[in-house]
Amino acid sequence: MPLVRVTGHSVLAVALILLSSKTVRAEEKTPADSPSQSAATTSATATSATTASTPTGTTVKDAKLAGDNAWMLTSAALVLMMTAPGLALFYGGLVRKKNVLGVMMQCIFLMGMNTVIWGLWGYSLAFGGDPKSADFNPWIGNGQYLLMHNVEPHWNEATHKADIPMADDIPRLTHMLFQGMFFIITPALICGAFAERMKFSTMIAFTILWGTLVYCPLAHWVWGGGILQFGSTFAIGHSPTSPGGALDFAGGTVVHISSGISALICALLIGRRLGYGSEPMPPHNLTYTMIGAAMLWVGWFGFNAGSQLKSDSIASSAMAATHFAAAAGAVAWAVAEWITRGKPSALGGCSGAVAGLVCITPASGFVNPMAAILMGIAGGLACCFACTSIKSKFRYDDSLDAFGVHGVGGTVGALLTGVFATRAVSDVNGGAPLGLIEGGRIFTGQAIATAITWLFAGIVTFVLLKVLDATMGLRVTQQQEIQGLDLSQHGEEGYIFI
Amino acid sequence: MPLVRVTGHSVLAVALILLSSKTVRAEEKTPADSPSQSAATTSATATSATTASTPTGTTVKDAKLAGDNAWMLTSAALVLMMTAPGLALFYGGLVRKKNVLGVMMQCIFLMGMNTVIWGLWGYSLAFGGDPKSADFNPWIGNGQYLLMHNVEPHWNEATHKADIPMADDIPRLTHMLFQGMFFIITPALICGAFAERMKFSTMIAFTILWGTLVYCPLAHWVWGGGILQFGSTFAIGHSPTSPGGALDFAGGTVVHISSGISALICALLIGRRLGYGSEPMPPHNLTYTMIGAAMLWVGWFGFNAGSQLKSDSIASSAMAATHFAAAAGAVAWAVAEWITRGKPSALGGCSGAVAGLVCITPASGFVNPMAAILMGIAGGLACCFACTSIKSKFRYDDSLDAFGVHGVGGTVGALLTGVFATRAVSDVNGGAPLGLIEGGRIFTGQAIATAITWLFAGIVTFVLLKVLDATMGLRVTQQQEIQGLDLSQHGEEGYIFI
Amino acid sequence: MPLVRVTGHSVLAVALILLSSKTVRAEEKTPADSPSQSAATTSATATSATTASTPTGTTVKDAKLAGDNAWMLTSAALVLMMTAPGLALFYGGLVRKKNVLGVMMQCIFLMGMNTVIWGLWGYSLAFGGDPKSADFNPWIGNGQYLLMHNVEPHWNEATHKADIPMADDIPRLTHMLFQGMFFIITPALICGAFAERMKFSTMIAFTILWGTLVYCPLAHWVWGGGILQFGSTFAIGHSPTSPGGALDFAGGTVVHISSGISALICALLIGRRLGYGSEPMPPHNLTYTMIGAAMLWVGWFGFNAGSQLKSDSIASSAMAATHFAAAAGAVAWAVAEWITRGKPSALGGCSGAVAGLVCITPASGFVNPMAAILMGIAGGLACCFACTSIKSKFRYDDSLDAFGVHGVGGTVGALLTGVFATRAVSDVNGGAPLGLIEGGRIFTGQAIATAITWLFAGIVTFVLLKVLDATMGLRVTQQQEIQGLDLSQHGEEGYIFI
Amino acid sequence: MKKIEAVIRHFKLEDIKNALMELGVQGMTISEVRGFGRQKGHTEMYRGTEYAVDFVPKVKLEIVVSNAQLASVIDTIMRTAQTGQIGDGKIFVIDLANTIRIRTGETGEDAI
Amino acid sequence: MKKIEAVIRHFKLEDIKNALMELGVQGMTISEVRGFGRQKGHTEMYRGTEYAVDFVPKVKLEIVVSNAQLASVIDTIMRTAQTGQIGDGKIFVIDLANTIRIRTGETGEDAI
Amino acid sequence: MKKIEAVIRHFKLEDIKNALMELGVQGMTISEVRGFGRQKGHTEMYRGTEYAVDFVPKVKLEIVVSNAQLASVIDTIMRTAQTGQIGDGKIFVIDLANTIRIRTGETGEDAI
Numbered sequence A, B, C: 001m002p003l004v005r006v007t008g009h010s011v012l013a014v015a016l017i018l019l020s021s022k023t024v025r026a027e028e029k030t031p032a033d034s035p036s037q038s039a040a041t042t043s044a045t046a047t048s049a050t051t052a053s054t055p056t057g058t059t060v061k062d063a064k065l066a067g068d069n070a071w072m073l074t075s076a077a078l079v080l081m082m083t084a085p086g087l088a089l090f091y092g093g094l095v096r097k098k099n100v101l102g103v104m105m106q107c108i109f110l111m112g113m114n115t116v117i118w119g120l121w122g123y124s125l126a127f128g129g130d131p132k133s134a135d136f137n138p139w140i141g142n143g144q145y146l147l148m149h150n151v152e153p154h155w156n157e158a159t160h161k162a163d164i165p166m167a168d169d170i171p172r173l174t175h176m177l178f179q180g181m182f183f184i185i186t187p188a189l190i191c192g193a194f195a196e197r198m199k200f201s202t203m204i205a206f207t208i209l210w211g212t213l214v215y216c217p218l219a220h221w222v223w224g225g226g227i228l229q230f231g232s233t234f235a236i237g238h239s240p241t242s243p244g245g246a247l248d249f250a251g252g253t254v255v256h257i258s259s260g261i262s263a264l265i266c267a268l269l270i271g272r273r274l275g276y277g278s279e280p281m282p283p284h285n286l287t288y289t290m291i292g293a294a295m296l297w298v299g300w301f302g303f304n305a306g307s308q309l310k311s312d313s314i315a316s317s318a319m320a321a322t323h324f325a326a327a328a329g330a331v332a333w334a335v336a337e338w339i340t341r342g343k344p345s346a347l348g349g350c351s352g353a354v355a356g357l358v359c360i361t362p363a364s365g366f367v368n369p370m371a372a373i374l375m376g377i378a379g380g381l382a383c384c385f386a387c388t389s390i391k392s393k394f395r396y397d398d399s400l401d402a403f404g405v406h407g408v409g410g411t412v413g414a415l416l417t418g419v420f421a422t423r424a425v426s427d428v429n430g431g432a433p434l435g436l437i438e439g440g441r442i443f444t445g446q447a448i449a450t451a452i453t454w455l456f457a458g459i460v461t462f463v464l465l466k467v468l469d470a471t472m473g474l475r476v477t478q479q480q481e482i483q484g485l486d487l488s489q490h491g492e493e494g495y496i497f498i
Numbered sequence D, E, F: 001m002k003k004i005e006a007v008i009r010h011f012k013l014e015d016i017k018n019a020l021m022e023l024g025v026q027g028m029t030i031s032e033v034r035g036f037g038r039q040k041g042h043t044e045m046y047r048g049t050e051y052a053v054d055f056v057p058k059v060k061l062e063i064v065v066s067n068a069q070l071a072s073v074i075d076t077i078m079r080t081a082q083t084g085q086i087g088d089g090k091i092f093v094i095d096l097a098n099t100i101r102i103r104t105g106e107t108g109e110d111a112i
């Protein structure tokens, strides 16, 4: 089985695979293959579905695919934009001048490395396997999509035309791309916790392991038909009478809770920055942070509304909820500061918007605008409290508040989804009510999924860091930390204004 | 009727509404409700329109909606991007370093606050009411969309499925989102006039009032079927022989003239900045201004082409006109400076692009490329003249030229629309010619609409400011102005490069 | 008649055209006209194609157009974003502080000027003419699209409705817009070679000539049915048995090789910057460069996936290939530095991403993900080598490595397309294999097209520069160069942080 | 010859420069500094942490004058820089061993 | 009166300021400088070109003190600024002809 | 001991630094300043308003030298910094009461 070799000398292996692709495909034909196959057939059927075709032979399916694909490709672009420039600016502005490139480079490098990993094995581990098939594994994906087999189009000698694997309404490649952007930004969020002191090499090792061992399983559980997917037959708590699992429209658990709690563990294990508490460490460029926040807001439209995986009215609902929550969060945090400290800060407004966005993420496709406003307020206030009181109380150095915003906001969001979700927006439970307010009973599921994510992400991260600390070391030397990551890790300076 | 209370303790009320939503809806059933109802039905019909459905039941309507919605969601994202990062950078770069966060925070905070207002009552006041219904009010909207009722999907017990309110080709939520982005940027444009000296609290109060009392009525008049809408039976000058009203494709009157003239009033009433004329006050970061201008250019594609509210060939026309006008404006202003001052400035190029964009806004969906080029040149030269000669002549301190660019450019654009509009692009008048060049007679209507907008926006703004000056005070203290808004209003610094 | 007075001659001409348009159109009726005519008819047919229309009369064609147009308008916006903010930041950050506005202004001004040129004659020279028509010229376009005739909708007195010229699935205006964005960025790329010392006026003259004499012919050869278009009957090497021409999905030859080799000529002819070698000339703001690189990455999705000119599964393939190549390039360059110099630089990561993107451009719509990863690596390493060893060996001052990245990366990409292209992604050769790996024989064609582009772009650029040097002079004075372009050319400063 | 170093408020710079030019001062050199003194700084707040910024941005003037000019220059600075509020700044006077104009090589008072 | 000019490391500034305040120093002026000395700079690398940055960022303190305070202030700076590694910086002492407080016109030691 | 303060043109810094190193100068401190003098500034233009920028960016060198070195250092700076055009800058020489190396506590000429 070539895949073992792959992880080792991937490039070489990749080349081999490429040359011997046909054979490999042959070997790999497994029942798990069927979905893309059937999809391929579907697409074939479609093209022959003349009932709906105009004189020139365009089918309704092609037409719909054009629209859905347009939105999904746009969404993928928006989500990539969230990591950089978005997050790169948001985080980059918050650190001291001497570390700005360090933070930005983490974003750019992850954009590169995690994309490659996603293509080689990540997507397969997360989304491989068909819940309907006999040998489906609810804990982790399978090998069907390794190296993008059954994702990329492949030439069918029989029909003498290409088979194009589909994922429902969109090409599977589009689905892979869109989901891949999440695989980039999630670990990038964690960087906020160990900013200004993490060794670049260790950060890379950590991300490879974390992405493979934390993100991929979680994504499989929640979106791949696994143990947390709402309504999946494999879902915890699933029974004839109850759907089981939890609602997570765009990644409250998979993205925000997982990164947030992992961030907390990082902050605790790597320890405080040199001079933390004594020296002032103000953001060196709040204008970057504000620009970054605005880009995150815009990009989040792709993140949430794109998670509908097509361009229909639910996508519109998700975008509306996203926008209202961000807005309410921004106002809430700024006003909270105004009341408690006498001044609304620009950073507060931006942080509030992000907090609102984090909070609405799991609920975005399930709630109406007014609920979104309330969730935005809740997220804004909860995170504001976490970043101020809690953090200063326990004196851990979550440098850029990755936990304070994503961990706390994600948790609040996952739980409130159980309160505000309504079948009016997405009727995912056969007409049965969803959230508490409309008399639904999904709340317990939300709480369970949240707890599981906390535990799973927290424990695995803890173990990974302990191992890496013993082997590579987490932190740069004191010397290097004083000099700054830009010079010590990358041999560059951010600004040379002379 | 609970809605009055709502505006007061909105959050609370919102919660109530949410819990008792069904009853509230019941109370609210009014004739004005019909459009969304009928829309909902339409969407129902569509799903059952099997004539055009493929074996898998997709309808042509779904397919078209996918495409139109994809473009409209993208456009909404682009327009949000115009306010921040776009305008935040464009304006932020033009002020002095000590006020950069002040300006950016105005943008971010308005993104939050105005979005909430739009959801609570703004959209309803602007677009509430159906011109076809008996009790339609051409002066202001109604309560049908308050708190997003009849905009959001709601559960229909009868059909046991959700009714999804539509606005022609797109979900009403999409329409609300897109229009909401205009409600954000319009007041944000005004900030350019009172930059570097306005009290943050007063700015907020002013925006709430201005948005409600100036923007919403104007939007209703021009786009909601009111007294200025081209061809509306309620339009001024409407008669069997003449359509009446004025053409305003994307907001020449509603957005640019209204904000521009209000900006002038602000500049006059708040007075000059301390040291204006004696101290130099150069832009502190022109690179931001240039980046912001570029983002405005890109975002404007959503602003103008999105205003077609669907993704058809007219949207393409609008985008082409937008692009050509921006281009011509940039060249025109830069060349004008080159001739008159010996050097083409970067700021000139950027200002020209924005001027061209402002000028083409009302005409974008009605003119062909060559006309767009001419309008871009006209806009660029007119605004250049306004920002240089006129301003220095009358020595008012329109700090960032909000009037010089948006007031003047918007006016020129609204009038030239009456010259260059052609039925070839949008046949909005039953085949009759539109602009003067093709022998049409809409010019008078354009002039009238422009005059009305000037008067209305100018007078209301004047009154609002007088009231606020008496009650809250418009200006920060001298001390605070010298210290800068970043520190005095928000307790932060933009850059800490040490 | 006011229009005459408006401004310069072109404008005058434009005005005349506008007024006498009908007659002009009349004169212009040539066979070459047919495509847009037929297109117009098609669109007419479509609207009457009731077989596929819902009760409300929407046709499948309208529906598909909505989706395709949505993606293409979005792509056009993304590509514009590549020039500014993208390239403006990427290049702007790499120069010294005193030249940042100079570089950014080149981008903004080209956005303006080249758009106008494109509308007046550029598009017509590049895409005018129908390969199927008798009088088709494979070397250069014709006059059918001058001043946007037959591109813009025009009123048809006969049918008393507008004819809307189409380009296959999308309105021709959309096609013109999208292609126009390429006409902007290509010369902008060259600016990297003569940065910090080129006279602004000469840069303008050069761009006008280069765009008309180098870009337009090349675009016609490769995409307009000319001598390099794959499978065109006019293509070099075309024969019953071989398609001839070369595959260039999104501009490896037209955009990157042409600009890259021209950049090299510029660097050689304009000479080194004052103090090159003795004084250090580090990038003044690498944070801008990183943000710019990220925006280029995002924008490139529109550049490559948009080049499919519709929103189908091939667009998805193109986007996937683009993303993987960028990712692999970023990692490859950074790792190469890590190995050779002990540190992975942020600039290296960004440069690698861009190198990967350049390299995949011609192949994007023809290769699968794993091939894209290999091409990204190849591009990253090749450009890294070119920018370090080669450049320092020959000591030419390609200031921002326009040749090192675009010339080298484009060439590698064009050739590797002949290796990795597969019919599985785009079956462009009637089921015959394409790249070497699947046993195809297109490689020779790729090599020939590359050589021709090198020669053509190189020679014409050389001549143009010689002429301009003799007439206008290429370089600013020593004085001005020391003072910086911001002050000497534009009378402004980039940052005033006091 | 004396070297006058004056720490002043930013927004006074323009006035002082003009006043000194009228007085016939031929040149000066300025730089950005941050000062700490009786004038209190301000507190800034970033998310959780609030902290005091004790250093206030100021401008430092360096003016070399002949002994003859000394008094009038100091006097002019005093008058124009004064607001009466804490934080107006200080003037330091330092003896100068020599001055040289690089362009011409002139030394002493001719070089000023 | 003396003017003390000290070139120190950035991250020592906070400590020194506090130490001097305890000592009763009423004010000081700081500025960003770059220093060249025994402490080597570093090399940076941009695409092809690698080059040495010889100048290291430092902070310069300017403190005017009465002769009485001089010794103790210097001593305090010495103690707090020292790390023992190359690059700790220097202290220069300059005689001052006069000092004036702009706000009040006080001169000499009263103005400090 | 003397302290040499030289205001020079930016693009001369590299040459001067090298020349001084050859001369055996062990260290120096530089800072960004803006100068006003015979050399005219330039006018900038932003939208409507055009205004004069009288201050020209310069670099200020501070070099402490033993009396022995003084002449040669000044001479070296003169030669390397000179272009003959207005704006070359000035050299100011100040007596130094004392110098201390923080790292070692050495004082006087040993500390240079």
Ligand SMILES: Nc1ncnc2c1ncn2[C@@H]1O[C@H](COP(=O)(O)OP(=O)(O)O)[C@@H](O)[C@H]1O
Pocket (backbone or CB within 6 Å): D007, D034, D035, D036, D037, D038, D039, D040, D056, D058, D085, D086, D087, D088, D089, D090, E026, E027, E028, E029, E030, E062, E063, E064, E065, E101, E102, E103, E112
């Ligand atoms: N002892 C000192 N040494 C050097 N600079 C000083 C000293 N005292 C004050 N300054 C400078 O003078 C500025 C103003 O002094 P401050 O005490 O705040 O107000 P005032 O000058 O009105 O007494 C300070 O910000 C600082 O830059």
Ligand SMILES: Nc1ncnc2c1ncn2[C@@H]1O[C@H](COP(=O)(O)OP(=O)(O)O)[C@@H](O)[C@H]1O
Pocket (backbone or CB within 6 Å): E007, E034, E035, E036, E037, E038, E039, E040, E056, E058, E085, E086, E087, E088, E089, E090, F026, F027, F028, F029, F030, F062, F063, F064, F065, F101, F102, F103, F112
């Ligand atoms: N001769 C000098 N003149 C002016 N400044 C100096 C001189 N020598 C050193 N410095 C300043 O002191 C700083 C530290 O000096 P350096 O020789 O690097 O370490 P150390 O002070 O431990 O000997 C330098 O960065 C420079 O700013």
Ligand SMILES: Nc1ncnc2c1ncn2[C@@H]1O[C@H](COP(=O)(O)OP(=O)(O)O)[C@@H](O)[C@H]1O
Pocket (backbone or CB within 6 Å): D026, D027, D028, D029, D030, D062, D063, D064, D065, D101, D102, D103, D112, F007, F034, F035, F036, F037, F038, F039, F040, F056, F058, F085, F086, F087, F088, F089, F090
């Ligand atoms: N009287 C002065 N005091 C302090 N600095 C001065 C004085 N005169 C000139 N300078 C500095 O020297 C620089 C060059 O002086 P300038 O008169 O422009 O040319 P030159 O030195 O050739 O006469 C000025 O920019 C300023 O920084």
